[in-house]
Amino acid sequence: MRPIAALLLLALVAPASASGLRVTEVTLVTEGDRAFIEATMRWERSWRGAESGDAAWVFAKVRSGQGGWDHARLLPYGHRLLHNHTDGPGPLFTVSDDSLGAFVLRDALAPAGPNHWRVRFALADSLGADVQARVFGLEMVYVPSGPFWLGDPEASETLPSGPDGRWDLFGAFYTVGEDGATADGAYRVSSADAIPVCDGPGSLCYTDSEYDGEGDNAGPIPAAFPNGFGSFYLMKYELTQGQYADFLNTLDRQQTANRAIHGARNYYRRGRGTIALVGDVYVAAHPDRACNYLSWDDAAAYTDWAALRPMTELEYEKAARGPLPPVSGEYAWGTTTILHGDSLFVGDEIAEAEDGRETIGGNANYLPNGVDWQRGYGAHLSGGDGGFGPLRAGIFEAAADGNRERAGAGYYGAMELSGSLFDRVVSAAHPTGRAFTGSHGDGRISYAGRATNSDWPGMDAEGLGLRGGSFAFNPRSLTVARRSFGAYASFYREVAMGYRAARTAP
Structure with a gap:
């Protein structure tokens, strides 16, 4: 085994990150005419359940000398674990059909915990001398195939929407009732087939306005459109x-x-x-x-x-709600309550320096009622760097101890689907x-x-x-x-x- 190039990856997430994926110690090696990339992968809150779990989408870029970076192709086989630094499960490699990357997930069912693996990826193409490699990874959640609901049970054919002019349901999807005109609850996506739109009883519909931000009320939604039924x-x-x-x-x-x-x-x-x-x-x-x-x-x-x-x-709606029937006015974590009420920019403070381990109360980053963002711009967040804008990705997850509502998580574990x-x-x-x-x-x-x-x-x-x-x-x-x-x-x-x-x- 002869290493022909090595490049330490610029970390995708800072080493101090509380939960983020890190891919480091990247080395390109050859064995005969075969090329491999070896790397260390580590992240803290990985899990695999019977129906869903997380995975890392891993892909690589290579270049010769000082040339441009090209996307590397992976073989469908030949990937393996070199060393497991934990007592937990090892990795399972699922290469995409186009060979442009691999999903790396736990090879056994296990509750949330750390992954720390030294792994090897087999490249589909042989490489010459003076080659460098960079490996990138993104934490993903798996959304399984199956039926789910769109819209809101109290959505209406009038605007804003629903009883008492509910602005939180503005333009929400609904099912057209038997009279062919009024709303009859949320819409169930039960297959990957085309979806009729505003086209008689049982079809999917929504109300648009003169502003027209909601859409054209036309259809159907073709079967080729990813409608959420598939995984x-x-x-x-x-x-x-x-x-x-x-x-x-x-x-x-x-x-x-x-x-x-x-x-x-x-x-x-x-x-x-x-x-x-x-x-x-x-x-x-x-x-x-x-x-x-x-x-x-x-x-x-x-x-x-x-x-x-x-x-x-x-x-988006399936990732937030999962297969559960919709709760009227719910947020991505499945309830109608934001845990800290309107206190995020008033009473809560970013704990200590923003170094990848900072925390803050609540479960969403949003503008409280009654706060004028134009006049208060740049003065709402206290502690840390202050200012007015995005926080650390997944910041509410750290103190949630696996509780979906406290983490502000969607049904399958995606964070910040409401707010941020x-x-x-x-x-x-x-x-x-x-x-x-x-x-x-x-x-x-x-x-x-x-x-x-x-x-x-x-x-x-x-x-x-x-x-x-x-x-x-x-x-x-x-x-x-x-x-x-x-x-x-x-x-x-x-x-x-x-x-x-x-x-x-x-």
């Missing part, structure tokens, strides 16, 4: 500033000119942004902090580069969105730094929507069913815009 993986956390900096560090000058976000207006002063160019390297001072100021072009490029895909708004930053989703309520077929990125972006998938919404973001609310919006915007921006083309960079990606399960 998929979803990023457990929102994309972080450290992960986005890692992405930038593999791009060339032309690509980074279009994808670097740290020049956005008020990025540092108001938005708690920490990505900066230090010499020739992009560095995030707080790599665990959720990444805001992302345009759709930025998010799509990252998704293509990571060989993932956008999630749809139907998948808006989740960009592919809309089922726009013709461009309905044309989405769920293609995955191929690991390569254009010379201008843009995604190249033809079925994804384009630069103008037509066919996208926003779900889940954000730190800059009040509690009624955080509910799972609310769709006031269900077909809103958010193409721009803004303080409350974040992202997380998905991938159809192998």
Whole structure:
């Protein structure tokens, strides 16, 4: 065995992170004409249950000399554990059908606990001399196939929606009743077949407004559209500033000119942004902090580069609610209560320095009722760095002791689906969105730094929507069913815009 190159990975998450995945000690080795990458993987809160669990989506980039970084392909076999540093389960490797990455998960059912493995990945292509490798990993949650509910049992065919004009249900999905006009409760997705829209009794529908942020009331939603019935993986956390900096560090000058976000207006002063160019390297001072100021072009490029895909708004609701019947006005953690009420920016304080281990009370980052975010901008968070914006991804999870509500977690374990930053989703309520077929990125972006998938919404973001609310919006915007921006083309960079990606399960 002869090592031909070695590169210590720039950590995706800071070493002090309480729960984040770290991939370190990356070494490229050869045996004859076969090439392998060896790496150490470690994260704290991994689990595998009978129906769901977490996994790491792992992919690699390689380059010769000082050339550009290319996406590495993996063999469907030949991956193995070199050493298990814990007494827990070892890894199971599931390589994607396109060979662009692997899901690495526990090989046995086990409750939440740490993983710490030295592993080997088998590359599909032989490599020459003077080759470097970087390995990247993203924590994902598995959402199994099966039926689920959309919307809210009290959604109405009138706006705002429901009894007494409930703004928390604005534009929510519902089932058309037997009279062909009025709402008759939430809608059940029972197969991967096409879904009729506003087309008589039993069809899916929603109410739109003159603002038209909810959609066009047209359909059907095609069978090729990922409607949530099939199984998929979803990023457990929102994309972080450290992960986005890692992405930038593999791009060339032309690509980074279009994808670097740290020049956005008020990025540092108001938005708690920490990505900066230090010499020739992009560095995030707080790599665990959720990444805001992302345009759709930025998010799509990252998704293509990571060989993932956008999630749809139907998948968003399944990830939040799971198979359970909907509770009217519920948040992603399954209740109608935000644990700290309106105290996050009033009485709660970030504990000590923001070093990846900081904590804060409550279970959501949002704008309390009665707070004027325009006048109070930059003065709401106390402790830590202060300011007004995203927190460490998964910050509420640390003190939750596995309790879903206290962690602010969706049914399958995805964090911050209510509050923090808006989740960009592919809309089922726009013709461009309905044309989405769920293609995955191929690991390569254009010379201008843009995604190249033809079925994804384009630069103008037509066919996208926003779900889940954000730190800059009040509690009624955080509910799972609310769709006031269900077909809103958010193409721009803004303080409350974040992202997380998905991938159809192998």
